[in-house]
Amino acid sequence: MATRMDLDGKPIKPMTICMIGAGGFIGSHLCEKLMVETPHKVLALDVYSDKIKHLLEPDSLPWAGRIVFHRLNIKHDSRLEGLIKMADLTINLAAICTPADYNTRPLDTIYSNFIDALPVVKYCSENNKRLIHFSTCEVYGKTIGSFLPKDSPLRKDPAYYVLKEDTSPCIFGSIEKQRWSYACAKQLIERLIYAEGAENGLDFTIVRPFNWIGPRMDFIPGIDGPSEGVPRVLACFSNNLLRCEPLKLVDGGESQRTFVYIKDAIEAVLLMIENPDRANGHIFNVGNPNNEVTVRQLAEMMTKVYAKVSGEPSLESPTIDVSSKEFYGEGYDDSDKRIPDMTIINRQLGWNPKTSLWDLLESTLTYQHRTYAEAIKKSMVKPIAS
Numbered sequence: 052m053a054t055r056m057d058l059d060g061k062p063i064k065p066m067t068i069c070m071i072g073a074g075g076f077i078g079s080h081l082c083e084k085l086m087v088e089t090p091h092k093v094l095a096l097d098v099y100s101d102k103i104k105h106l107l108e109p110d111s112l113p114w115a116g117r118i119v120f121h122r123l124n125i126k127h128d129s130r131l132e133g134l135i136k137m138a139d140l141t142i143n144l145a146a147i148c149t150p151a152d153y154n155t156r157p158l159d160t161i162y163s164n165f166i167d168a169l170p171v172v173k174y175c176s177e178n179n180k181r182l183i184h185f186s187t188c189e190v191y192g193k194t195i196g197s198f199l200p201k202d203s204p205l206r207k208d209p210a211y212y213v214l215k216e217d218t219s220p221c222i223f224g225s226i227e228k229q230r231w232s233y234a235c236a237k238q239l240i241e242r243l244i245y246a247e248g249a250e251n252g253l254d255f256t257i258v259r260p261f262n263w264i265g266p267r268m269d270f271i272p273g274i275d276g277p278s279e280g281v282p283r284v285l286a287c288f289s290n291n292l293l294r295c296e297p298l299k300l301v302d303g304g305e306s307q308r309t310f311v312y313i314k315d316a317i318e319a320v321l322l323m324i325e326n327p328d329r330a331n332g333h334i335f336n337v338g339n340p341n342n343e344v345t346v347r348q349l350a351e352m353m354t355k356v357y358a359k360v361s362g363e364p365s366l367e368s369p370t371i372d373v374s375s376k377e378f379y380g381e382g383y384d385d386s387d388k389r390i391p392d393m394t395i396i397n398r399q400l401g402w403n404p405k406t407s408l409w410d411l412l413e414s415t416l417t418y419q420h421r422t423y424a425e426a427i428k429k430s431m432v433k434p435i436a437s
Protein backbone atom coordinates (compact mmCIF):
# COMPACT_ATOMS: atom_id res chain seq x y z
CA MET A 52 0.00 0.00 0.00
CA ALA A 53 1.47 3.41 -1.00
CA THR A 54 2.08 5.86 1.89
CA ARG A 55 -1.02 7.94 2.47
CA MET A 56 -0.64 11.72 2.58
CA ASP A 57 -2.71 14.13 4.65
CA LEU A 58 -4.31 17.30 3.27
CA ASP A 59 -1.10 19.23 3.99
CA GLY A 60 1.08 16.78 2.06
CA LYS A 61 2.56 15.09 5.17
CA PRO A 62 2.80 11.26 5.31
CA ILE A 63 0.19 9.65 7.55
CA LYS A 64 1.57 7.25 10.18
CA PRO A 65 -0.41 4.01 10.60
CA MET A 66 -2.46 4.25 13.80
CA THR A 67 -4.47 2.06 16.14
CA ILE A 68 -8.10 3.07 16.51
CA CYS A 69 -10.37 1.98 19.36
CA MET A 70 -13.83 2.04 17.74
CA ILE A 71 -16.74 1.73 20.17
CA GLY A 72 -20.00 0.71 18.46
CA ALA A 73 -18.01 -0.72 15.52
CA GLY A 74 -20.68 -3.36 14.90
CA GLY A 75 -23.42 -0.86 14.01
CA PHE A 76 -24.45 0.76 10.72
CA ILE A 77 -21.83 3.56 10.61
CA GLY A 78 -19.18 1.44 12.37
CA SER A 79 -19.46 -1.36 9.81
CA HIS A 80 -18.86 1.05 6.91
CA LEU A 81 -16.02 2.79 8.71
CA CYS A 82 -14.30 -0.52 9.53
CA GLU A 83 -14.68 -1.59 5.89
CA LYS A 84 -13.14 1.67 4.61
CA LEU A 85 -10.24 1.47 7.08
CA MET A 86 -9.48 -2.15 6.16
CA VAL A 87 -9.72 -1.75 2.38
CA GLU A 88 -8.05 1.64 1.93
CA THR A 89 -5.73 2.31 4.86
CA PRO A 90 -3.02 0.57 6.92
CA HIS A 91 -4.65 1.48 10.26
CA LYS A 92 -5.50 -1.09 12.94
CA VAL A 93 -8.95 -1.28 14.53
CA LEU A 94 -9.90 -2.54 17.97
CA ALA A 95 -13.60 -3.05 17.25
CA LEU A 96 -15.81 -2.93 20.37
CA ASP A 97 -19.50 -3.78 20.37
CA VAL A 98 -22.06 -6.16 21.81
CA TYR A 99 -22.88 -7.36 18.25
CA SER A 100 -20.63 -8.31 15.34
CA ASP A 101 -23.10 -9.48 12.63
CA LYS A 102 -22.61 -6.37 10.44
CA ILE A 103 -18.80 -6.76 10.41
CA LYS A 104 -18.66 -10.56 10.19
CA HIS A 105 -17.46 -10.26 6.58
CA LEU A 106 -14.43 -8.31 7.80
CA LEU A 107 -13.55 -10.68 10.66
CA GLU A 108 -13.72 -14.05 8.87
CA PRO A 109 -12.04 -15.97 7.31
CA ASP A 110 -8.48 -15.60 8.59
CA SER A 111 -7.23 -15.42 4.99
CA LEU A 112 -8.63 -11.90 4.45
CA PRO A 113 -5.90 -9.46 3.35
CA TRP A 114 -6.42 -7.35 6.50
CA ALA A 115 -6.51 -10.31 8.93
CA GLY A 116 -4.90 -9.23 12.20
CA ARG A 117 -5.51 -5.51 11.57
CA ILE A 118 -9.05 -5.72 12.96
CA VAL A 119 -9.77 -7.44 16.26
CA PHE A 120 -13.29 -7.71 17.67
CA HIS A 121 -13.88 -7.31 21.41
CA ARG A 122 -17.41 -8.26 22.45
CA LEU A 123 -18.16 -5.94 25.34
CA ASN A 124 -20.78 -3.63 26.79
CA ILE A 125 -19.20 -0.31 27.77
CA LYS A 126 -21.74 0.04 30.61
CA HIS A 127 -19.83 -2.46 32.69
CA ASP A 128 -16.55 -3.77 31.39
CA SER A 129 -13.20 -3.17 33.03
CA ARG A 130 -11.38 -3.80 29.72
CA LEU A 131 -12.51 -0.43 28.33
CA GLU A 132 -9.73 1.76 29.75
CA GLY A 133 -7.01 -0.70 28.69
CA LEU A 134 -8.31 -0.75 25.11
CA ILE A 135 -8.45 3.06 24.96
CA LYS A 136 -4.86 3.18 26.30
CA MET A 137 -3.70 0.74 23.58
CA ALA A 138 -5.03 3.04 20.83
CA ASP A 139 -3.89 6.39 19.40
CA LEU A 140 -7.47 7.48 18.74
CA THR A 141 -10.89 6.52 20.13
CA ILE A 142 -14.05 6.84 18.04
CA ASN A 143 -17.28 6.56 20.04
CA LEU A 144 -20.34 5.52 18.03
CA ALA A 145 -22.14 3.56 20.74
CA ALA A 146 -25.67 4.82 21.40
CA ILE A 147 -29.37 4.13 21.42
CA CYS A 148 -30.28 6.20 18.37
CA THR A 149 -33.69 5.16 16.99
CA PRO A 150 -36.51 7.69 17.58
CA ALA A 151 -38.99 4.93 18.56
CA ASP A 152 -36.88 4.49 21.73
CA TYR A 153 -36.55 8.14 22.77
CA ASN A 154 -40.08 8.54 24.18
CA THR A 155 -40.70 4.89 25.14
CA ARG A 156 -37.30 4.12 26.77
CA PRO A 157 -36.18 7.60 27.84
CA LEU A 158 -34.05 6.35 30.74
CA ASP A 159 -32.12 3.88 28.59
CA THR A 160 -31.76 6.64 25.98
CA ILE A 161 -30.32 9.16 28.44
CA TYR A 162 -28.03 6.60 30.08
CA SER A 163 -26.77 5.36 26.73
CA ASN A 164 -26.12 8.78 25.20
CA PHE A 165 -24.76 10.55 28.29
CA ILE A 166 -23.88 8.41 31.31
CA ASP A 167 -22.32 5.52 29.34
CA ALA A 168 -20.21 7.93 27.29
CA LEU A 169 -18.74 9.62 30.40
CA PRO A 170 -16.01 7.02 31.13
CA VAL A 171 -14.95 7.12 27.46
CA VAL A 172 -14.41 10.89 27.66
CA LYS A 173 -12.70 10.59 31.03
CA TYR A 174 -10.28 7.83 29.93
CA CYS A 175 -9.37 9.77 26.78
CA SER A 176 -8.77 12.95 28.74
CA GLU A 177 -6.75 11.29 31.54
CA ASN A 178 -4.60 9.31 29.11
CA ASN A 179 -4.10 12.16 26.59
CA LYS A 180 -5.84 10.24 23.81
CA ARG A 181 -7.64 11.84 20.91
CA LEU A 182 -11.43 11.36 20.77
CA ILE A 183 -13.85 11.53 17.82
CA HIS A 184 -17.33 11.50 19.33
CA PHE A 185 -20.54 10.92 17.37
CA SER A 186 -23.25 13.37 18.32
CA THR A 187 -26.26 14.17 16.10
CA CYS A 188 -28.00 16.84 14.01
CA GLU A 189 -30.87 16.41 16.51
CA VAL A 190 -28.98 18.69 18.93
CA TYR A 191 -30.30 21.59 16.84
CA GLY A 192 -33.88 20.45 17.55
CA LYS A 193 -36.46 22.62 15.80
CA THR A 194 -35.62 25.50 13.45
CA ILE A 195 -36.20 29.13 14.47
CA GLY A 196 -38.41 29.39 11.37
CA SER A 197 -40.83 26.79 12.71
CA PHE A 198 -42.00 29.32 15.31
CA LEU A 199 -42.88 31.95 12.70
CA PRO A 200 -46.44 32.24 11.36
CA LYS A 201 -47.05 29.73 8.52
CA ASP A 202 -47.34 32.53 5.94
CA SER A 203 -44.34 34.57 7.14
CA PRO A 204 -41.95 35.40 4.26
CA LEU A 205 -39.06 35.01 6.74
CA ARG A 206 -39.62 31.24 6.63
CA LYS A 207 -37.96 31.35 3.20
CA ASP A 208 -34.87 33.11 4.58
CA PRO A 209 -32.03 30.57 5.18
CA ALA A 210 -31.05 32.52 8.31
CA TYR A 211 -34.18 31.00 9.91
CA TYR A 212 -33.53 27.37 9.06
CA VAL A 213 -29.96 26.54 7.94
CA LEU A 214 -28.17 24.87 10.87
CA LYS A 215 -24.70 26.20 11.74
CA GLU A 216 -22.38 24.56 14.25
CA ASP A 217 -21.15 27.80 15.86
CA THR A 218 -24.24 30.02 15.80
CA SER A 219 -27.52 28.05 15.68
CA PRO A 220 -29.34 27.58 18.99
CA CYS A 221 -30.52 24.17 20.23
CA ILE A 222 -34.33 24.29 20.47
CA PHE A 223 -36.15 21.38 22.10
CA GLY A 224 -39.79 20.75 23.10
CA SER A 225 -41.12 20.61 26.67
CA ILE A 226 -39.98 17.90 29.11
CA GLU A 227 -43.09 15.75 28.59
CA LYS A 228 -42.12 15.56 24.91
CA GLN A 229 -39.67 12.78 25.73
CA ARG A 230 -38.54 12.61 22.10
CA TRP A 231 -35.93 15.20 23.11
CA SER A 232 -34.33 12.93 25.76
CA TYR A 233 -31.86 11.82 23.08
CA ALA A 234 -31.00 15.27 21.73
CA CYS A 235 -30.62 16.66 25.25
CA ALA A 236 -28.30 13.83 26.36
CA LYS A 237 -26.22 14.28 23.20
CA GLN A 238 -26.06 18.03 23.79
CA LEU A 239 -24.81 17.59 27.35
CA ILE A 240 -22.08 15.12 26.31
CA GLU A 241 -21.01 17.59 23.60
CA ARG A 242 -20.76 20.32 26.24
CA LEU A 243 -18.77 18.03 28.54
CA ILE A 244 -16.32 17.11 25.76
CA TYR A 245 -15.97 20.76 24.81
CA ALA A 246 -15.27 21.64 28.44
CA GLU A 247 -12.66 18.83 28.72
CA GLY A 248 -11.00 20.41 25.69
CA ALA A 249 -11.11 23.91 27.17
CA GLU A 250 -10.08 23.03 30.76
CA ASN A 251 -7.95 19.90 30.39
CA GLY A 252 -6.67 20.06 26.81
CA LEU A 253 -8.56 17.01 25.46
CA ASP A 254 -8.06 16.67 21.69
CA PHE A 255 -11.57 16.12 20.39
CA THR A 256 -13.70 16.21 17.26
CA ILE A 257 -17.50 16.10 17.42
CA VAL A 258 -19.47 14.77 14.45
CA ARG A 259 -23.10 15.74 13.85
CA PRO A 260 -24.47 13.31 11.25
CA PHE A 261 -27.49 14.50 9.23
CA ASN A 262 -29.48 11.37 8.27
CA TRP A 263 -26.76 9.10 6.86
CA ILE A 264 -28.40 6.23 5.02
CA GLY A 265 -27.37 3.14 3.06
CA PRO A 266 -26.99 -0.64 3.23
CA ARG A 267 -26.94 -2.34 6.66
CA MET A 268 -28.92 0.46 8.33
CA ASP A 269 -30.91 -0.90 11.29
CA PHE A 270 -32.96 -4.05 10.64
CA ILE A 271 -36.01 -5.41 8.86
CA PRO A 272 -38.65 -6.26 11.49
CA GLY A 273 -39.28 -10.01 11.74
CA ILE A 274 -36.25 -10.86 9.58
CA ASP A 275 -33.11 -9.65 11.34
CA GLY A 276 -34.76 -7.71 14.15
CA PRO A 277 -37.84 -7.92 16.38
CA SER A 278 -41.23 -8.16 14.54
CA GLU A 279 -42.64 -5.29 16.60
CA GLY A 280 -39.47 -3.17 16.40
CA VAL A 281 -39.55 0.27 14.74
CA PRO A 282 -36.28 1.14 12.98
CA ARG A 283 -35.40 4.49 11.34
CA VAL A 284 -37.32 5.65 8.27
CA LEU A 285 -35.15 4.00 5.59
CA ALA A 286 -35.68 0.56 7.12
CA CYS A 287 -39.38 1.23 7.91
CA PHE A 288 -40.09 2.15 4.28
CA SER A 289 -37.87 -0.69 2.94
CA ASN A 290 -39.83 -3.13 5.10
CA ASN A 291 -43.16 -1.80 3.73
CA LEU A 292 -41.92 -2.03 0.14
CA LEU A 293 -40.56 -5.57 0.59
CA ARG A 294 -43.90 -6.67 2.07
CA CYS A 295 -45.99 -4.80 -0.57
CA GLU A 296 -47.63 -2.72 2.19
CA PRO A 297 -48.36 1.03 2.04
CA LEU A 298 -45.64 3.24 3.53
CA LYS A 299 -46.78 4.92 6.76
CA LEU A 300 -46.53 8.72 6.80
CA VAL A 301 -46.29 10.04 10.34
CA ASP A 302 -48.40 13.21 10.83
CA GLY A 303 -48.77 13.69 7.08
CA GLY A 304 -45.07 13.19 6.19
CA GLU A 305 -44.51 16.95 6.17
CA SER A 306 -41.21 17.00 8.06
CA GLN A 307 -38.18 17.65 5.94
CA ARG A 308 -34.84 15.89 6.00
CA THR A 309 -31.61 15.96 4.01
CA PHE A 310 -30.20 12.48 3.36
CA VAL A 311 -26.55 11.71 2.67
CA TYR A 312 -25.12 8.48 1.30
CA ILE A 313 -23.17 6.58 3.95
CA LYS A 314 -20.20 6.13 1.59
CA ASP A 315 -19.89 9.92 1.07
CA ALA A 316 -20.17 10.53 4.81
CA ILE A 317 -17.50 7.94 5.63
CA GLU A 318 -15.07 9.88 3.39
CA ALA A 319 -15.59 12.84 5.72
CA VAL A 320 -14.85 10.71 8.80
CA LEU A 321 -11.66 9.36 7.22
CA LEU A 322 -10.50 12.94 6.56
CA MET A 323 -11.08 13.73 10.25
CA ILE A 324 -9.15 10.62 11.32
CA GLU A 325 -6.17 11.38 9.11
CA ASN A 326 -6.03 15.18 9.55
CA PRO A 327 -6.02 15.74 13.32
CA ASP A 328 -4.50 19.23 13.07
CA ARG A 329 -7.46 20.33 10.93
CA ALA A 330 -10.14 18.39 12.81
CA ASN A 331 -9.24 18.78 16.50
CA GLY A 332 -11.34 21.24 18.48
CA HIS A 333 -14.07 21.29 15.82
CA ILE A 334 -17.71 20.30 15.63
CA PHE A 335 -18.67 19.19 12.11
CA ASN A 336 -22.05 18.96 10.41
CA VAL A 337 -21.89 16.03 7.98
CA GLY A 338 -24.80 15.91 5.56
CA ASN A 339 -25.95 16.69 2.05
CA PRO A 340 -27.85 20.01 1.83
CA ASN A 341 -28.76 19.25 -1.81
CA ASN A 342 -30.76 16.13 -0.94
CA GLU A 343 -33.69 17.74 0.87
CA VAL A 344 -37.16 16.15 0.70
CA THR A 345 -40.28 15.94 2.80
CA VAL A 346 -40.88 12.47 4.23
CA ARG A 347 -43.81 12.18 1.81
CA GLN A 348 -41.48 12.89 -1.13
CA LEU A 349 -39.02 10.34 0.23
CA ALA A 350 -41.82 7.74 0.30
CA GLU A 351 -42.80 8.56 -3.27
CA MET A 352 -39.22 8.37 -4.52
CA MET A 353 -38.50 5.11 -2.67
CA THR A 354 -41.66 3.60 -4.18
CA LYS A 355 -40.51 4.50 -7.71
CA VAL A 356 -36.94 3.35 -7.17
CA TYR A 357 -38.09 0.08 -5.61
CA ALA A 358 -40.36 -0.68 -8.56
CA LYS A 359 -37.37 -0.12 -10.84
CA VAL A 360 -34.89 -2.31 -8.97
CA SER A 361 -37.32 -5.12 -8.04
CA GLY A 362 -39.31 -5.21 -11.28
CA GLU A 363 -42.47 -5.39 -9.15
CA PRO A 364 -45.38 -2.96 -9.77
CA SER A 365 -46.16 -0.35 -7.10
CA LEU A 366 -49.36 -0.38 -5.03
CA GLU A 367 -52.24 1.79 -6.26
CA SER A 368 -52.21 3.63 -2.92
CA PRO A 369 -48.52 3.52 -1.94
CA THR A 370 -48.83 5.56 1.29
CA ILE A 371 -51.11 5.74 4.31
CA ASP A 372 -51.35 8.45 6.99
CA VAL A 373 -50.79 7.61 10.63
CA SER A 374 -50.67 9.85 13.69
CA SER A 375 -47.40 10.11 15.62
CA LYS A 376 -49.23 9.02 18.78
CA GLU A 377 -50.36 5.82 17.09
CA PHE A 378 -46.95 5.17 15.49
CA TYR A 379 -44.51 6.22 18.22
CA GLY A 380 -46.74 6.65 21.30
CA GLU A 381 -47.11 9.49 23.79
CA GLY A 382 -44.31 12.08 23.99
CA TYR A 383 -43.21 12.02 20.35
CA ASP A 384 -42.27 15.31 18.70
CA ASP A 385 -40.35 16.06 15.52
CA SER A 386 -37.60 18.14 13.95
CA ASP A 387 -39.29 20.16 11.21
CA LYS A 388 -36.39 20.78 8.83
CA ARG A 389 -32.70 19.92 8.75
CA ILE A 390 -30.33 21.63 6.33
CA PRO A 391 -26.67 21.49 7.37
CA ASP A 392 -24.43 24.50 6.84
CA MET A 393 -21.27 23.13 5.21
CA THR A 394 -18.89 26.06 5.69
CA ILE A 395 -16.78 24.58 8.49
CA ILE A 396 -16.24 21.08 7.08
CA ASN A 397 -15.59 22.57 3.68
CA ARG A 398 -13.01 25.01 5.01
CA GLN A 399 -11.22 22.56 7.34
CA LEU A 400 -11.34 19.35 5.30
CA GLY A 401 -12.45 20.34 1.79
CA TRP A 402 -15.22 17.72 1.96
CA ASN A 403 -18.36 17.77 -0.16
CA PRO A 404 -21.03 15.08 -0.58
CA LYS A 405 -21.39 13.66 -4.10
CA THR A 406 -24.32 11.27 -4.39
CA SER A 407 -27.84 12.38 -5.33
CA LEU A 408 -30.83 11.06 -3.41
CA TRP A 409 -32.08 9.05 -6.39
CA ASP A 410 -28.67 7.37 -6.88
CA LEU A 411 -28.18 6.53 -3.22
CA LEU A 412 -31.69 5.10 -2.99
CA GLU A 413 -31.07 3.03 -6.09
CA SER A 414 -27.96 1.37 -4.68
CA THR A 415 -29.47 1.01 -1.21
CA LEU A 416 -32.78 -0.49 -2.37
CA THR A 417 -30.93 -2.84 -4.74
CA TYR A 418 -29.09 -4.07 -1.62
CA GLN A 419 -32.32 -4.32 0.42
CA HIS A 420 -34.05 -6.32 -2.34
CA ARG A 421 -31.07 -8.66 -2.81
CA THR A 422 -30.62 -9.18 0.92
CA TYR A 423 -34.22 -9.52 2.13
CA ALA A 424 -36.76 -10.24 -0.64
CA GLU A 425 -36.44 -14.06 -0.47
CA ALA A 426 -36.53 -14.18 3.33
CA ILE A 427 -39.63 -11.97 3.39
CA LYS A 428 -41.41 -14.14 0.83
CA LYS A 429 -40.65 -17.25 2.90
CA SER A 430 -41.82 -15.59 6.11
CA MET A 431 -45.08 -14.53 4.46
CA VAL A 432 -46.04 -18.01 3.22
CA LYS A 433 -48.71 -19.08 5.71
CA PRO A 434 -48.72 -22.71 6.82
CA ILE A 435 -51.78 -24.54 5.32
CA ALA A 436 -54.28 -25.46 8.05
CA SER A 437 -54.64 -29.23 8.45
Ligand SMILES: NC(=O)c1ccc[n+]([C@@H]2O[C@H](COP(=O)([O-])OP(=O)(O)OC[C@H]3O[C@@H](n4cnc5c(N)ncnc54)[C@H](O)[C@@H]3O)[C@@H](O)[C@H]2O)c1
Nearest residue numbers: 072074075076077124125144145146148185187260262263
Ligand atom coordinates in the same frame (compact mmCIF):
# COMPACT_ATOMS: atom_id res chain seq x y z
N1 LIG B 1 -27.06 7.03 11.15
C1 LIG B 1 -27.31 8.33 11.28
O1 LIG B 1 -27.80 8.98 10.36
C2 LIG B 1 -26.98 9.06 12.54
C3 LIG B 1 -27.49 10.35 12.68
C4 LIG B 1 -27.16 11.08 13.81
C5 LIG B 1 -26.34 10.55 14.78
N2 LIG B 1 -25.84 9.29 14.63
C6 LIG B 1 -24.97 8.80 15.71
O2 LIG B 1 -23.94 7.98 15.17
C7 LIG B 1 -23.65 6.89 16.04
C8 LIG B 1 -23.77 5.56 15.29
O3 LIG B 1 -25.04 5.46 14.70
P1 LIG B 1 -25.50 4.21 13.82
O4 LIG B 1 -26.47 4.74 12.85
O5 LIG B 1 -24.32 3.46 13.34
O6 LIG B 1 -26.30 3.38 14.92
P2 LIG B 1 -26.28 1.81 15.25
O7 LIG B 1 -27.34 1.57 16.26
O8 LIG B 1 -26.32 1.04 13.99
O9 LIG B 1 -24.85 1.61 15.92
C9 LIG B 1 -24.58 1.81 17.28
C10 LIG B 1 -23.78 0.62 17.76
O10 LIG B 1 -23.39 0.85 19.12
C11 LIG B 1 -23.50 -0.37 19.83
N3 LIG B 1 -23.68 -0.09 21.25
C12 LIG B 1 -24.70 0.60 21.82
N4 LIG B 1 -24.55 0.61 23.15
C13 LIG B 1 -23.43 -0.09 23.43
C14 LIG B 1 -22.76 -0.42 24.63
N5 LIG B 1 -23.25 -0.06 25.81
N6 LIG B 1 -21.61 -1.14 24.56
C15 LIG B 1 -21.14 -1.53 23.36
N7 LIG B 1 -21.72 -1.25 22.18
C16 LIG B 1 -22.85 -0.53 22.22
C17 LIG B 1 -24.73 -1.05 19.22
O11 LIG B 1 -24.71 -2.45 19.48
C18 LIG B 1 -24.59 -0.69 17.75
O12 LIG B 1 -23.92 -1.70 17.04
C19 LIG B 1 -24.63 7.04 17.22
O13 LIG B 1 -23.97 7.70 18.27
C20 LIG B 1 -25.75 7.91 16.68
O14 LIG B 1 -26.36 8.65 17.70
C21 LIG B 1 -26.17 8.53 13.55
Ligand SMILES: O=c1ccn([C@@H]2O[C@H](COP(=O)(O)OP(=O)(O)O[C@H]3OC[C@@H](O)[C@H](O)[C@H]3O)[C@@H](O)[C@H]2O)c(=O)[nH]1
Nearest residue numbers: 148150187189262282283284287299300301306346385
Ligand atom coordinates in the same frame (compact mmCIF):
# COMPACT_ATOMS: atom_id res chain seq x y z
O1 LIG C 1 -42.38 4.64 8.93
C1 LIG C 1 -42.00 5.81 9.18
C2 LIG C 1 -40.82 6.13 9.91
C3 LIG C 1 -40.48 7.46 10.10
N1 LIG C 1 -41.27 8.46 9.61
C4 LIG C 1 -40.85 9.90 9.76
O2 LIG C 1 -39.65 10.06 9.02
C5 LIG C 1 -38.81 11.07 9.60
C6 LIG C 1 -37.42 10.53 9.78
O3 LIG C 1 -37.42 9.52 10.75
P1 LIG C 1 -36.12 8.69 11.21
O4 LIG C 1 -36.61 7.48 11.91
O5 LIG C 1 -35.19 8.45 10.10
O6 LIG C 1 -35.41 9.61 12.30
P2 LIG C 1 -35.15 11.17 12.44
O7 LIG C 1 -34.63 11.77 11.20
O8 LIG C 1 -36.36 11.81 13.01
O9 LIG C 1 -34.05 11.13 13.58
C7 LIG C 1 -32.78 10.55 13.36
O10 LIG C 1 -31.95 11.62 13.12
C8 LIG C 1 -30.61 11.61 13.44
C9 LIG C 1 -30.12 10.56 14.42
O11 LIG C 1 -29.61 11.08 15.58
C10 LIG C 1 -30.98 9.41 14.62
O12 LIG C 1 -30.56 8.42 13.76
C11 LIG C 1 -32.43 9.71 14.54
O13 LIG C 1 -32.74 10.36 15.73
C12 LIG C 1 -39.56 11.51 10.87
O14 LIG C 1 -40.30 12.67 10.57
C13 LIG C 1 -40.50 10.36 11.17
O15 LIG C 1 -41.67 10.77 11.86
C14 LIG C 1 -42.43 8.15 8.89
O16 LIG C 1 -43.17 9.06 8.43
N2 LIG C 1 -42.75 6.83 8.70
